[in-house]
Every structure is written in structure tokens, then in C-alpha cells.
Amino acid sequence: MAKRIDLKDVDIYYGAFHAVQNVNLTVTPRSVTAFIGPSGCGKSTVLRTLNRMHEEIAGARVDGEILLDGENIYDRNTDAVAVRRTIGMVFQMPNPFPTMSVRDNVVAGLKLQGVRDRKKLDEVCEASLRAANLWKEVKDRLDKPGGGLSGGQQQRLCIARAIAVEPDVLLMDEPCSALDPISTLAIEDLIADLKTEYTIVIVTHNMQQAARVSDQTGFFNLEATGKPGHLVEIDDTEKIFSNPTQQATEDYISGRFG
């Protein structure tokens, strides 16, 4: 079930390094939010705090509140593993389990949740692969290793794997940056489809892509290297690309820097 995300006064650190400063934003259910901004401004860092992957790095820490339908995912009693089971993530480099079969890759998350029923697993496998626009290409090689697919297919396999558990939120960190233009288009179409059921947050380097796929766009920036990144503004995608409030946003989208 798609859920709403609220970030309140979020500060993110890598040890002593203050990576991102004071982020406040809201993501509504069944919408696509894009994060844009120059390299190193903390887009991935923010994204990785949303499913508590950030804390896997030694010394990494988050201040402030991140609420999923009002519940703080950083609550003392909340288990990071449980959070990640309901928030899917797709990475920059496609990362299927290389030796696992295509089928086992797709249902890996379900198996972690204890689903054993073979029929149910097969159903979900097919439905997820169809939703990821990959079914036709792999239906005859479900038992072949996931590492044998092409880059674009691997990324769609990773999306199928992420949505197989019907997550509350789907996070994507530059999912197309390692792909060719045709695979990129396939994935952008897919995002448009998935929006009807999922809350999606996508980091992208590509402003056209942000404009094409997202409803809301957040622009991150940093004043200088070594300074923390911050959210300059976040608004409807149309507004950001036509009439942003901040001069820095205007400069960035018009290509005057970055």
C-alpha cells in the first residue's frame, strides 16, 4: 500500500562530516518525486536514509524525523530490517544476485518474508516481471542465472524484485545512468505505470528525465565542497522547470552551472 513520507529537520552525517543539512519535505502517496542537483550534494545520501540503508556505513547517523504515514522509521523500537522489507530500493548499478535464477531473484524478498508456497511465488514472479515489462523477454529463461541478462534487463529485474513484495515506497537512485537510451525509455515508461500503485522517489542526473517522469521535483545544492548539501526548493515539477522560486534552481536547470 502506497504511503506518504515526511522528512522533518533531517540532518545527515558520515562520522564527523555533515553531509546534508536540514531537509524538510513531503512525498504524497502514488506520486513520483525526483531529486536533482549537482554531484555530491547529497541526493543519494537522503534517499538512503529513507530505507535506513544509510546507517550501514560505519559512523553514519541521522538526526530529525522521517515519518512513513506518520510513523517514525527511526523510532527506537523499529527494526531497520523491518523497514527495508516495506521500502524497495533500486540502485544505480543493476545488482541482481548473479548466480541466482531469474525467478529466485524476483521472489527473493518474498522468501525473506517467509512465503514458501510455490504456486504463490510463481504467480508473484510472473506478475512482477510483467509489471516490470520484462516477462516476455525472460519467460523462457526463468531458471537461468540473473547475471546473464543484459544491463537494461538486469535493471528491470531489480525493479521486479523490488516491487514483488508490494512495498509502501519505491526508491530509485539514478536507475538509468548505466543504461542505453532504449532501456532508459523502457524504465521511464515503467515508472509512469508504477506510479498508480506506489510512492516513488527517484534520484536522477538527467533533468529531462526528472521533467518527464516526476510530479514533484526537489533541487539539492551545496555551497562549496566540504559544506553540507541542502534542499534548495521542492515543488511541482512543472513549476520548478518553468518558474522556480530560487535563483540557484533557475541557474541549475538552465544549465548555467553544475
Next chain:
Amino acid sequence: MSERIDQRAPSETDSGPASSPGVPAPPPGTRRRPSSRRGETIFRSLTTGSGVLVVAAIAAIGVFLLIQAVPSLLANQADFLTFPSFNTGDPDNLAFGIRDIFLVTMFSSVFALVLAMPIALGVALFLTNYAPRALARPFAYIVDLLAAVPSIIYGLWGILVLAPAILPIAEWLNANLGWIFLFADGNLPVLSGTIFTGGVVLAVMILPIVTAVTREVFAQTPRFQIEAAKALGATRWEVIKMATLPYGRSGYIAGSMLGLGRALGETIAVLIVIRASTSPMGFSLFDGGYTFASLIASAASEFSQPLPTGAYISAGLVLFVLTFIVNALARLIAGGKVNG
């Protein structure tokens, strides 16, 4: 190599006087290509040369051993493969076979491997996936150091401390599980100095190297695979199952085979620990006897006469083939992509 560079330098450069031997002036533009191509030629002939040399040396050693072994094998009165004892006292009446030696070698080494493999796996997983960072680094370092210490050091500890300590375990196994052939009464009057004892000592000896190799491979599990599992909500153990083990499995097997190879060839410790027996080997861990390596070492004093010597050389050749087969098997199991 420097000789060749010297030869070319004066003929090709008119800028540099011959007084700069070894290091010619930095080549401008066009000169880079021929010089790097020459480097490649030199390097290729060096590597090809050493490769050929190694293969030729091994072949020569093999041929030498075979030539020594053949007369003894021809003079052998017993069947080499199935005869249980190794009688070379009378050069005119050789009767030697490797049945028991083969069995003792395999039983002690495989038993050692069975003991060492799970422990090595546990330690490697602990160091790569569970230990706090502050602990994992120094421990990994220590394991690597331990692996570099000659195994006889651990063998000494095994002989002096562990062997007496495990006697009650041996007695318990023999008393309660004696109906299993592995724990049945052996060909020795006592339960110490058996293959069981030797296997435990060997396990201690090979544990560091197996652990070090396994830990190293596990530690190289690509981050993206670990993150893929974690992002799906995998617990530590599940991350191990989904990422670490699939990636490190072949390296673990390769490391274990390295350990098995060491156990197969271990000489002194086995010679000290495992007692010889006059009766043939059954199939019990409480049997005694010689392994290939300890047999050869024990007979060194007989090497003055060619026929008995040839008998031991033929035993050595079998050990050679055995290690070769073990390695080939390991590669087969590891699917040809050993990461270690």
C-alpha cells in the same frame, strides 16, 4: 633487460651521449611505441621462458622418479595397489603395497578437513559479517599471520596438549558409537596415537590457512551484492546466504583443498603422532599406520639401496598423483572460477 636497452639507446638517439647508460633520455613522441613494444617482447619471452622452464622441470623430476621406481615395481612380489604392508627389508624379496598407506593418508587428511572446514567457515563468517569493525581488522590480520607460521608449530601444540586432552572423547566414541565402522576398535591396542588423534592434530595445523583464504574471499564480496540483500530486508544471516556464500563458495572450497593438500603431505607431525601397527588397517579412525609422507620419512635410512628406495619413490609418485587429483577435483567443484 637493461642490456638490451643499452644496445638500442646509442643507435636510436643522437641527442643523448652514451654516458647515460641504463636510463636513456625520456623518449619524445614517436619513440614511445617501439620501446614499449620492445618491453612487451622482453616481458613475453621472460614469462614464456619461465613457464616452459617450470613445466620442463616438473616433467624432468617426474621422469627421474619414474625411472627410479620402475625396477622396484617390477621386482615387487606383491600387488602394489592392494597389498597392505610395505616390506622392503630384503632387497631381493620386495613385497610392498600401498593399500593401508593410502587409507591412513586419506582417513587422517579427510578427517582433518571435516573438522577444520566448519570451524574455518565459522571464523571467516564471524570476522567478515558479525565482528565489530574494531575487532575484525586486528583479528583478520592475526589470522593471516597465523597462516604464515609453519604448521608444525600448531602440530606441536596439538601433540603436546590436544592429543592427550581428546583421549576421553575417543574413548566415549569408541564405547558408545563403536558399532559405526569409523569408531570401531582399531588395529592398535590403545586409543591414543590413532588416525583420530592424527586427524585432530592435522586439523589444527591446517585451520589457519583455510580460515585465512576463506576470510579473504568472503571479505571481497562485492558491496553491491550485499546492499541488494540488505535493501530487501535481509538479516545478517540472510545476507550471508544471499551474497557472501554464493560469491565466496568457490574460494572456500579452494582454501579447503589447499588445507587438504597440506594435510596429505604433512610428514613430521604425523610421524610423531600416529603409531605404526603390525596388523592391517580396518576402516576405523582408531587404526594406526603410516601415511605416504610419514612412511617415506621413516624409511630415509634405507635409501642407500636402489631397490628399496625405488619402492618408496613409487609411493611418493602415488602421493603426487593424489594431490594432483585433489586439486583437479577442487577446480571442478569450484566450477573453474576460483576466486581465492
